[in-house]
Amino acid sequence: MDESLILSGLSDPERFHITAFKEIDSTNAYLMQLGKKGAPEWTVAVSEVQTSGRGRLGRVWHSPQGGLWFSILLHPDLKPEYSHHINMICALSLADFLENEIKTKTNYQLSIDLKWPNDVLIQKKKLCGILLQSNIISDKINFLVVGIGINVNQTAEDFPGDLRDKATSLKIAGGRDWNRAELLGGFLEYFHKDYHYYLAQSDLLLDSYLEKVISKGEVISLKQNGNTIKGIFKGLSPQGYLILQQGSEETVITTGEII
Numbered sequence: 001m002d003e004s005l006i007l008s009g010l011s012d013p014e015r016f017h018i019t020a021f022k023e024i025d026s027t028n029a030y031l032m033q034l035g036k037k038g039a040p041e042w043t044v045a046v047s048e049v050q051t052s053g054r055g056r057l058g059r060v061w062h063s064p065q066g067g068l069w070f071s072i073l074l075h076p077d078l079k080p081e082y083s084h085h086i087n088m089i090c091a092l093s094l095a096d097f098l099e100n101e102i103k104t105k106t107n108y109q110l111s112i113d114l115k116w117p118n119d120v121l122i123q124k125k126k127l128c129g130i131l132l133q134s135n136i137i138s139d140k141i142n143f144l145v146v147g148i149g150i151n152v153n154q155t156a157e158d159f160p161g162d163l164r165d166k167a168t169s170l171k172i173a174g175g176r177d178w179n180r181a182e183l184l185g186g187f188l189e190y191f192h193k194d195y196h197y198y199l200a201q202s203d204l205l206l207d208s209y210l211e212k213v214i215s216k217g218e219v220i221s222l223k224q225n226g227n228t229i230k231g232i233f234k235g236l237s238p239q240g241y242l243i244l245q246q247g248s249e250e251t252v253i254t255t256g257e258i259i
């Protein structure tokens with residue numbers, strides 16, 4: 001990937017410490033190691049291909065050529081129990097940034113939605129995934145790594161059979177190829193602004209997230225450790241967890257998948 005093109009999209013390139021790989025096991029695993037050695041925040045790793053891309057809930061993240069696979073190291077001033085706010089900021093930022101990109105670069109006006117906890121969807125299919133990993137010491141966040149996978153230039157045939165119905169890409173949705181270095185520079189700039197804006201205003205973060213999230217107020221089925229539970233998606237706890245209403249009882253759900 002052309003590093004100078006990534007940097008050309010940034011108003012203050014010094015702020016980011018970017019390394020671009022042709023191939024790596026996982027950009028998240030790489031930054032978790034760097035974080036332990038004291039790497040500064042806004043260290044970014046991006047790779048053309050990942051050989052052991054990781055997804056949520058212990059899944060494999062298919063990461064061939066054509067996608068944008070990157071991770072960012074952060075040192076937020078947050079209590080560990082509020083770490084999920086970083087997922088939410090990242091998902092919102094991706095949705096807003098990519099909606100703008102599609103609007104300005106094509107004739108399409110496509111709405112991008114969020115699916116709790118941190119999927120980014122277009123036309124009900126998954127466009128981006130986010131994997132947050134943390135390093136906590138003495139009940140304080142030492143650092144976080146937010147890993148982002150954006151399906152960019154893949155065609156439907158590039159997705160393995162079991163993903164074809166569930167995943168999409170910017171190319172499939174927008175009908176053109178995208179320059180991934182330019183996208184990355186543009187997103188880093190956008191996310192840096194949103195990160196500071198929303199970290200200072202958690203009520204606004206929850207409201208903005210709820211505006212874009214699907215299934216709110218509806219009956220949902222949630223898969224959790226092999227079990228499926230049903231209830232109404234009532235809202236979000238202050239930490240950003242899902243409040244599920246079953247009869248007269250409300251339960252706060254911290255992880256799982258809406259199916």
Ligand code: BTN
Binds near residue numbers: 053063128
């Ligand atoms: C999900 O399951 O939805 C989360 C997927 C996150 C994938 C990204 S790609 C860059 C970074 N490195 C990884 O190994 N995973 C994340």
